[in-house]
Amino acid sequence: MKHKVMRAGRRLVLPLILVNLSGCASLQAVDSGIYQVVDAVSEQDRVTGQRSLSLAGRSEQIRQGNAVVEQLLQAEAQAGRKLNAQLDSVQYARLARLLDRVLRVSHLKSERWQPVLIDRAEFNAFTTGGTYIVVHLGLMQQLTDDDELAAVIAHEVAHTVANHPFERQGFQTLAALTGSRSAGRDGYQAAFTHENEREADRIAVLYAALAGFDPAAASHIWARQYRAQGNAGGLFFHTHPVNRERAEETAAIARQVSGYYRPGRENPNAAALLEENVLWHKSNPALAAGQGGGVAALLGTTLGAYVQHQGVKQEVSRQAQQQAVLAALMQQMQPLGETVMDQNSWKVRWRYRGQNVLDHLVMGVLVRDQAGKVQRFVAPVSGTVAPGQVFDAQFRSPQLSVGAFASMQLKYYVDDARLR
Template sequence: MIKTKDHLQMKSIPVLLLSALLLSGCATHQSPTGRGQTLLFSSQEISLMGDSSFEQIKKQEKVSKNNKLVTYVDCVANRVTAVLPNKGLKWDVVVFESDQVNAFALPGGHIGVYTGLLKIAENEDQLATVIGHEVAHVLANHSNEQVSRAQMTGIGMQLADAALGAGGVSNKDLYMAALGLGTQVGFILPYGREQESEADIMGVELMARAGFDPRQSMQLWLNMAKVGGDQGPELLSTHPSHSHRIDDLSQMQAQVMPLYLASKDKVRNSCRISK
């Protein structure tokens, strides 16, 4: 059957109606900085997605057996997660052997760090910058926010595909991409600039409370800016410009340096790589 323009417009009406119903029925929350969020999933549901995705990644990627690197990354991650509100959640930290300059955190308490990042993050404070930033995404419900957007987009896409006779994208792939795992599924649903800036603000506070020098956060992103030419490493593929990020972090220093000074003397475990 030949599909006329009017016919296609009529077929698209259910997509619009379903989108409106989803938006009207979803829960509205505020992020830690007061930004409005639309969240379709409970914390239990989003944690299960994170658990499942992390298990899949561990099967796909090579897990590092370098005990010195693993101990080092564990130390930094454990200090950052120790200052989080949910003290009862034990975070699973895995180092992956890969040249990717990347790291991620997932709901359910999972952190992945690629060995390529350790060539750019020159010290424990710079590594804490990245881990704090990634954990902040989870803490601020950015994962739930992104998966909710993927769900709404995915259902709309599937209905539109049925109406137009096109191929679809699986919900599983949408969830993986929304959780920040674009390299595993071939595409990504990037965090927005507001989410990235929010994670920067929260992340630098987390690292300072954990006794890591927040001044090193600016040096870390300067290092990142030198890597990979115009495109930069994977970690920066969807992030704000280097100069914008560094300016924001510079403005945060007056607020977070007192937190660092108050906490650094209480730190008992240095995270330097043993020789």
């Protein structure tokens, strides 16, 4: 029965995570024919100076990445949807202004980027490896704080800076070439994306500080998501860091770079700090071609891909462990009954039969209504939960009518917990 819960949950929840929680889909869009292994080139990683695998030089990346966005623009026009300033002149000007400030302190400051505002309600923004950043109007409206909007913009710019849209393609090719079995496995792609998200977060928090935006703003976004939605994915392989980890990690980076932050204005040493800062320093300049540079490049690429491969494998096993822990915890929760509280909420009582004291316990539920529509809700449990303790979790949502409670299918799970 527990297996059923897991399987159903996986099928039902993943699309929710991708659509609603990612806030970012930069890796989805680039799909054109750059699988040509013969065209493989490596290029120097802009951030650390190390080599990373890439199948296209920057101008080719821009051409391919922008072509994807231009297709989208055409489709929007054909569907009669407004764009940019015509859609919302105030929000578009705000987007352009913040993008400009972030880009100026970034590794791509020599490029001219174009913001694109589209008429969509979901919390989302993405880049495709070119010089566009596409932002949904809904995200702009939800993030009324400029520091928070700048955090999202910086994160998207960072994906392109770190070469993620193209690295992934190169990596898949490498995996195919070397016959890597793990690369084809369940969870591997999610973990690869997950590690890119963490890297983009690190770079973005630094950019925010250098541009004069509160570097802690990213952590505020994720802390808020966590309060509202829990982790949403600890039970499943996930492409993005779960909300609590993401809030904690971005907060820690913000503390590291806080010395660079000049509220409201650019750090005068921004250019030098890009090269050398508390997060990374550039390694020695690569040898020129003919002086061993070609060999160094080749070795660097192979090694870099290998190291990344190991990192991704570690993340796969870390996520698998998290899933196992959360699933095991759910089996230790003995249900003692459900009580309808009012029109929009109900309470569930459990006895915890495990061995460890639990902190940060968040119970989750998947609700399928009569029409087959599935929604997910979480209920944080306050304080710690000791072995043997009886506790209540109250699920509440204005979107839910408990009047139909008897006819709803409920699947409970442990969304988050920290073992003491």
